[in-house]
Amino acid sequence: MVRAVGRHRGALLVFGVAALVPVFVRDAYFLDSLVLILLWGALSAAWNVAGGYAGQVSIGHAAFFGIGAYSAALMGTRFHQSPWLGMLVGVALSLVAGAAIGYLSNRLRGPYFALSTIAFSQVLLIVASRWRAFTSGSEGIPVPFRPGFATLGLSHVAWVYMALAVAVLYWAIQVWLEHSRFGYRLAGVREDEDAAQALGIPARRLKVIAVTASAALTSVCGTLWAQYVGFVDPFYVFSVDLSVRFALNAIIGGMGTALGPFLGSILITSLETYLRATLSGVKSGFTGIYLIVYGVVLILVVRFFPDGLAGLADRLRARRARAQA
Amino acid sequence: MDPARPLGPAQIDVFAQLGVSTVLLGGIYALIAVGLTLIFGIMRVVNFAHGEFLMLGMYLAFWAFTLLSLDPWFVLFVSIPLFFGIGVVTYLLVMKGVIHASHNVQIFTTVGLSTALQNLALVLWSGDFHTVRPWHAATPIRLAGTAFNLSQVVAFLIAIGLTVLLVLFMRWTHTGRVMRATAQDRDAAILMGIDTDRVYRLTFAIGIAAVGAAGVLVSPLYAVYPTAGLQFVLLSYVVVVLGGLGNMMGALIGSLIVAAVEVAGSYYFGTAWKEIFYFVLFIAVLVFRPAGLFGQRGAENLGV
Amino acid sequence: MLTLERVTKRFGGLTAVREVSLEVRTGDLLGIIGPNGAGKTTLFHLISGYYAPDEGRVVFDGQDITGQPAHAISRLGLTRTFQIVKPFGNLSVLDNVMIGALTRRASTREARGDAERVIDLCGLGPHATARARALPLALRKRLEVARALATQPRLLLLDEVMAGLNPTELAAMVDLVRRLHGEGLTLIVIEHVMAAMMRLAQRIVMLHHGEKIAEGTPREITSDRRVIDAYLGEEFVLAEA
Numbered sequence: 001m002v003r004a005v006g007r008h009r010g011a012l013l014v015f016g017v018a019a020l021v022p023v024f025v026r027d028a029y030f031l032d033s034l035v036l037i038l039l040w041g042a043l044s045a046a047w048n049v050a051g052g053y054a055g056q057v058s059i060g061h062a063a064f065f066g067i068g069a070y071s072a073a074l075m076g077t078r079f080h081q082s083p084w085l086g087m088l089v090g091v092a093l094s095l096v097a098g099a100a101i102g103y104l105s106n107r108l109r110g111p112y113f114a115l116s117t118i119a120f121s122q123v124l125l126i127v128a129s130r131w132r133a134f135t136s137g138s139e140g141i142p143v144p145f146r147p148g149f150a151t152l153g154l155s156h157v158a159w160v161y162m163a164l165a166v167a168v169l170y171w172a173i174q175v176w177l178e179h180s181r182f183g184y185r186l187a188g189v190r191e192d193e194d195a196a197q198a199l200g201i202p203a204r205r206l207k208v209i210a211v212t213a214s215a216a217l218t219s220v221c222g223t224l225w226a227q228y229v230g231f232v233d234p235f236y237v238f239s240v241d242l243s244v245r246f247a248l249n250a251i252i253g254g255m256g257t258a259l260g261p262f263l264g265s266i267l268i269t270s271l272e273t274y275l276r277a278t279l280s281g282v283k284s285g286f287t288g289i290y291l292i293v294y295g296v297v298l299i300l301v302v303r304f305f306p307d308g309l310a311g312l313a314d315r316l317r318a319r320r321a322r323a324q325a
Numbered sequence: 326m327d328p329a330r331p332l333g334p335a336q337i338d339v340f341a342q343l344g345v346s347t348v349l350l351g352g353i354y355a356l357i358a359v360g361l362t363l364i365f366g367i368m369r370v371v372n373f374a375h376g377e378f379l380m381l382g383m384y385l386a387f388w389a390f391t392l393l394s395l396d397p398w399f400v401l402f403v404s405i406p407l408f409f410g411i412g413v414v415t416y417l418l419v420m421k422g423v424i425h426a427s428h429n430v431q432i433f434t435t436v437g438l439s440t441a442l443q444n445l446a447l448v449l450w451s452g453d454f455h456t457v458r459p460w461h462a463a464t465p466i467r468l469a470g471t472a473f474n475l476s477q478v479v480a481f482l483i484a485i486g487l488t489v490l491l492v493l494f495m496r497w498t499h500t501g502r503v504m505r506a507t508a509q510d511r512d513a514a515i516l517m518g519i520d521t522d523r524v525y526r527l528t529f530a531i532g533i534a535a536v537g538a539a540g541v542l543v544s545p546l547y548a549v550y551p552t553a554g555l556q557f558v559l560l561s562y563v564v565v566v567l568g569g570l571g572n573m574m575g576a577l578i579g580s581l582i583v584a585a586v587e588v589a590g591s592y593y594f595g596t597a598w599k600e601i602f603y604f605v606l607f608i609a610v611l612v613f614r615p616a617g618l619f620g621q622r623g624a625e626n627l628g629v
Numbered sequence: 630m631l632t633l634e635r636v637t638k639r640f641g642g643l644t645a646v647r648e649v650s651l652e653v654r655t656g657d658l659l660g661i662i663g664p665n666g667a668g669k670t671t672l673f674h675l676i677s678g679y680y681a682p683d684e685g686r687v688v689f690d691g692q693d694i695t696g697q698p699a700h701a702i703s704r705l706g707l708t709r710t711f712q713i714v715k716p717f718g719n720l721s722v723l724d725n726v727m728i729g730a731l732t733r734r735a736s737t738r739e740a741r742g743d744a745e746r747v748i749d750l751c752g753l754g755p756h757a758t759a760r761a762r763a764l765p766l767a768l769r770k771r772l773e774v775a776r777a778l779a780t781q782p783r784l785l786l787l788d789e790v791m792a793g794l795n796p797t798e799l800a801a802m803v804d805l806v807r808r809l810h811g812e813g814l815t816l817i818v819i820e821h822v823m824a825a826m827m828r829l830a831q832r833i834v835m836l837h838h839g840e841k842i843a844e845g846t847p848r849e850i851t852s853d854r855r856v857i858d859a860y861l862g863e864e865f866v867l868a869e870a
Binding site: 021022055057059104107109110111112114115116118119120121122126127240244247251275285286289291293294296297298299302306 | 371373414419422423426428429430431432433434436438439440442443444445446447448463515536551555559562566598600601604608609612614
């Protein structure tokens with residue numbers, strides 16, 4: 001037990017601090033940033049299951065996010081159901097969609113697969129933005145706020161702990177992947193599919209499972225986000241920018257590591273909120289600036305720091321260990 | 326301005342109109358795709374940012390038209406060397422380092438480039454939709470029961486002209502042969518003393534020049550906005566995959582097929598569902614015939 | 630243990646393997662030799678499930694495994710290595726072998742125990758925590774064998790594990806293979822390094838242009854006219870004499 005705590009020092013620090021913040025800080029803006037950091041982190045962790053651990057890089061995860069968001073919004077506004085039911089519906093739909101994408105991952109190699117995921121999310125965008133009758137088309141859907149846990153109408157502080165719970169859960173799922181039989185075999189598939197098959201691993205099946213799970217996890221967060229933000233805009237929830245963002249956090253923090261997505265989210269989301277705060281008066285087109293930065297950061301990180309922040313931390317730790325030895 | 330929609334109240338022969346639409350559209354797609362298939366076939370890199378260079382071409386035409394009253398046809402001549410240069414710079418700054426890297430690194434590098442360029446346009450020029458309306462965009466051409474505007478026809482002619490030039494270049498010049506050799510076998514090319522770095526640089530520059538020129542050509546035909554390139558990226562890849570990667574003739578024919586699907590699909594189902602057709606076609610090709618119509622079997626094991 | 634009945638594989642117009650039949654009994658060490666392009670590795674692909682034969686049958690332990698996928702065949706106890714080694718580069722040696730062990734084990738703890746034993750057996754102990762990518766070729770080849778061993782195969786197919794090794798490494802690998810055989814493992818070994826083959830194999834099969842053109846003891850093979858003409862050359866015969 002002690003050893004486990006020691007091994008997960010970083011996570012304990014990150015989540016511990018997050019848990020303590022609402023106790024000391026009451027500023028709504030700050031708490032809002034924290035919720036977003038945790039939610040984006042969780043979303044990147046969900047992406048990481050497919051991208052980092054299974055090696056199936058998708059640039060279309062916004063598809064599942066949007067499904068989750070729309071499920072909540074539509075369930076709430078059209079059918080007057082609890083968003084929890086919306087979450088279940090979203091998960092069910094995402095499982096199906098995820099399985100289909102997972103099937104594609106077995107037919108298409110790397111860049112082709114990535115392309116098809118983009119195409120898929122764009123198709124959903126078109127459907128959502130044009131199906132006026134059902135989804136209110138391009139106007140989007142406002143999500144009603146009804147106070148209470150059953151309707152996911154929570155206070156800012158409650159949202160922090162909600163997001164934290166999800167974040168810790170997703171972090172734990174990734175840790176499980178690193179130590180479980182399934183996770184080990186998945187790593188083999190990621191490294192070399194042919195070799196993995198030669199060792200008795202049903203590679204294709206594992207890939208589908210990973211992608212499907214990743215889709216469902218993403219969908220859950222989509223539902224939560226919709227309830228939190230209160231509005232679902234098809235051009236945002238299905239956007240390629242959003243898909244890139246899920247991947248970006250994980251890459252910067254360390255693809256294929258449990259804490260990586262959260263480290264990345266801390267960095268990127270903080271950067272975004274800072275830029276938004278300082279530039280909001282300057283020009284309406286500022287929104288693009290941080291995205292330009294993301295694009296450039298992505299190029300640089302992927303080339304020069306492929307192991308991300310977590311990798312850097314590991315290297316520093318290793319160097320310190322060697323120095324002491 | 327949707328090329329598939331007929332102009333004017335005059336009676337038109339539907340099939341002839343669709344047919345000519347297909348050809349006109351196909352020509353433009355060919356110019357976009359031919360650059361992409363070169364990059365793809367020779368460098369084995371999937372350039373997710375290809376559509377963004379098209380978008381930049383469109384903006385070039387827009388600003389030249391709005392600020393300097395220059396017609397896009399004139400801008401075209403400037404755009405080719407300009408985008409060639411942009412291609413060289415992009416290669417040196419971004420692509421060169423990732424040619425030999427893993428697929429993931431290449432994917433994220435060009436995705437990052439795409440994001441950066443899109444948002445650069447957004448920041449610099451706002452997200453407003455712009456249009457380029459030179460005189461020829463409203464000049465109707467009626468022939469044998471079809472109706473089009475001059476912009477479309479000339480765009481097609483120039484696009485085909487440039488594409489043919491490119492094909493001839495690849496087939497008849499020494500440099501073209503060197504490039505094709507590198508596409509077929511990188512290691513053998515190195516052993517033969519070919520400077521593959523120079524080949525890649527040239528390939529990328531040509532590819533970008535082609536798509537930048539295409540952007541200028543289509544500026545009177547489509548709305549100009551920062552994410553205008555997105556719609557073309559997917560269809561370009563459908564064309565390239567359909568034709569077999571690296572196969573220029575395949576790209577030409579693939580363009581016609583994709584254009585036909587789009588024109589027919591738009592006519593019967595409406596233009597909104599374009600992307601869905603691309604998606605279906607894309608998946609269908611990759612699942613049933615990944616090497617494309619003209620590629621070699623087994624060639625679909627990308628870059629391996 | 631393993632029977633191939635007139636197995637054939639075609640690629641377009643090329644017949645890579647043509648009506649090859651052979652039999653391997655439990656405890657055998659069968660060698661396969663032949664010039665490049667003879668179809669040796671293709672034969673391994675056919676046995677282990679990477680390719681499905683166009684004609685013929687593959688029977689393992691009385692069970693027809695023709696056309697079954699590679700991972701299913703591996704679970705039945707038939708494991709192969711790759712001619713160009715395929716380590717899980719970013720993972721440690723221990724992790725690599727553990728993944729092999731997990732074919733048989735439900736818990737990672739048990740798999741780790743298995744892996745550590747196999748690593749010691751193969752002489753990789755000092756490198757257990759090293760990243761596979763960082764290993765030199767000789768150790769990678771050993772890792773390839775160790776990983777396959779961890780799946781507890783009853784029949785192991787080794788594809789040119791000796792290639793690229795210097796004399797010391799070669800001797801160590803031969804020793805390892807001999808030890809494995811001595812402990813009851815049935816093996817089929819593809820090799821170009823004839824010196825190793827002569828020392829290990831009980832029987833040798835020669836493939837040429839996809840066909841089996843000779844089979845017999847090492848002595849018989851090396852005196853077979855067809856084998857000498859197609860592959861070995863006179864110099865080899867003289868050297869061995």
